[in-house]
Amino acid sequence: MKTALIMEGGAMRGMFTCGAIDVMMEEGISFDGAAGISAGATFGCNLKSRQPGRPIRYNKRFCRDWRYGSLRSLLRTGDLYDADFCYRALPDELDVFDRRAYRENPMAFYIGATDVTTGQAVYRLCAEGDDEDIAWMRASASMPLVSRPVKACGHVLLDGGIADAVPYAFMEREGYDRNVLLLTQPKGYRKRKEALLPLMRVLLRQYPAVVRAMARRHEMYNREMDEIDRMERDGTCLVIRPDGPLNIGHTEKDPSELERVYQEGRRVTRERLPALRAFLRQ
Secondary structure (H helix, E strand, C coil), X not given: CCEEEEECCCHHHHHHHHHHHHHHHHCCCCCCEEEEECHHHHCCHHHHCCCCCHHHHHHHHHCCCCCECCHHHHHHHCCCECHHHXXXXXXXXXXXXXXXXXXXXXXXXXXXXXXXXXXXXXXEECCCCCHHHHXXXXXXXXXXXXXXXXXXXXXXXXXXXXXXXXXXXXXHHCCCCEEEEECCCCCCCCCCCCCCHHHHHHHCCCCHHHHHHHHHHHHHHHHHHHHHHHHHHHCCEEEECCCCCCCCCCCCCCHHHHHHHHHHHHHHHHHHHHHHHHHHCC
């Protein structure tokens, strides 16, 4: 039996994920592997570096900084979230990412992103926490229209959620057969067709495969949610998700709102601890 935690993205809905993984670390819940998409990668990596409290701390500290999600950053740098600030200054200087602990933790950590040439999901085993792994974290969270594509390992990449919202099928192919899915939308949520698709056809015309993937994104997402509901009914996976909509902005600037969603992740996960332990046999 190989266990895995698989983390959906969702921008600042990821504060729910932060609360959930903090409880898991505090309670000694462990996994053989984990996979993250978008915010599930950028926040979920702290599970491997064993740093509970880090992402909620720096998000509350910097949420009002113009370099951390603003039109000013987009106009000045080409990224809604200033890449140099978020992926160098923050982890290396301002709230240090423990690369040594990340590297020494035997849990495998996979990150998914979307190849702009093919529009398909690609995945990397990020074992070292080095600059290449950080580039994959950035790529996985690089939302179309408001981020520059990221070059890594011979790929040009954007947000992993374009092509694969919850990479349970990938983890099953990797041999993980006891999977916990950490979602950031409530049960029954289904995605609608992308409203900005006409704008994307213009602004992303150099990446037609991305435009095609965005046109089908709602179908992919809803198909995965239907399959997750089936697996949950069958008892072949365990799902942790919010009880209702989290109602938080993609670039939330209110620290109290970040804390609210973080605490919701903690509350739900604490309630699910008995089921979680039973499912993982821990």
